[in-house]
Amino acid sequence: EPEVTQTPSHQVTQMGQEVILRCVPISNHLYFYWYRQILGQKVEFLVSFYNNEISEKSEIFDDQFSVERPDGSNFTLKIRSTKLEDSAMYFCASKGQINEKLFFGSGTQLSVL
Amino acid sequence: DQQVKQNSPSLSVQEGRISILNCDYTNSMFDYFLWYKKYPAEGPTFLISISSIKDKNEDGRFTVFLNKSAKHLSLHIVPSQPGDSAVYFCAARLTSGSRLTFGEGTQLTVNP
Numbered sequence: 001e002p003e004v005t006q007t008p009s010h011q012v013t014q015m016g017q018e019v020i021l022r023c024v025p026i027s028n029h030l031y032f033y034w035y036r037q038i039l040g041q042k043v044e045f046l047v048s049f050y051n052n053e054i055s056e057k058s059e060i061f062d063d064q065f066s067v068e069r070p071d072g073s074n075f076t077l078k079i080r081s082t083k084l085e086d087s088a089m090y091f092c093a094s095k096g097q098i099n100e101k102l103f104f105g106s107g108t109q110l111s112v113l
Numbered sequence: 114d115q116q117v118k119q120n121s122p123s124l125s126v127q128e129g130r131i132s133i134l135n136c137d138y139t140n141s142m143f144d145y146f147l148w149y150k151k152y153p154a155e156g157p158t159f160l161i162s163i164s165s166i167k168d169k170n171e172d173g174r175f176t177v178f179l180n181k182s183a184k185h186l187s188l189h190i191v192p193s194q195p196g197d198s199a200v201y202f203c204a205a206r207l208t209s210g211s212r213l214t215f216g217e218g219t220q221l222t223v224n225p
Contacts, residue, residue: 004156033212035213041217042215042216042217042218043157043202043204043213043215043218044215045212045213045214048211048212056211056212058212091156091157093156101147101159101162102159102213103159104149104156104157104158105156106154106155106156107155107156
């Protein structure tokens with residue numbers, strides 16, 4: 001079965017540093033998402049992306065966050081200046097058509113020290 | 114965000130028996146409900162879903178029941194197998210393109 005690929009699997013960074021989390025969605029998919037799960041908490045929606053623009057974002061997704069699909073295959077999440085509370089597992093997800101199921105990647109565990 | 118709630122953090126059942134995982138929601142505008150399964154070090158994997166216009170959907174050993182008046186859904190797994198041991202998330206969405214709102218998850222352990 002096709003997979004959503006996320007790199008790296010673990011990222012450790014210092015508070016205030018910029019991080020970029022990378023995702024390769026399934027190749028013919030059109031809808032892209034980032035979710036995150038802070039340890040012991042729910043999986044939370046961050047942002048959805050379609051047709052090269054953000055279609056929906058949550059209150060978590062403030063000015064420190066941005067997403068990009070730079071080359072037609074990668075989908076990235078950038079956190080400009082990381083905070084301790086950004087430590088979480090970040091999941092990328094994609095789907096082909098709007099009514100199809102969502103495929104998730106294995107996640108990037110971000111640790112902000 | 115308490116719109117989707119799974120009140121049982123864990124459930125333990127014997128192999129071959131039925132597993133029943135429960136989920137409650139508060140937003141009557143949700144139109145679609147999904148169950149995802151998650152193994153350690155993996156992302157959530159879609160399991161089964163149900164539209165708000167139905168009350169039951171079945172796929173092999175998995176059946177989801179929706180009680181709209183009670184704002185409650187449940188996932189039945191029968192017979193349960195040790196490989197079903199995972200965290201199960203209930204999720205809901207408002208419209209076809211919108212975000213998923215997840216519950217807290219229930220850790221299911223199926224004992225051989």
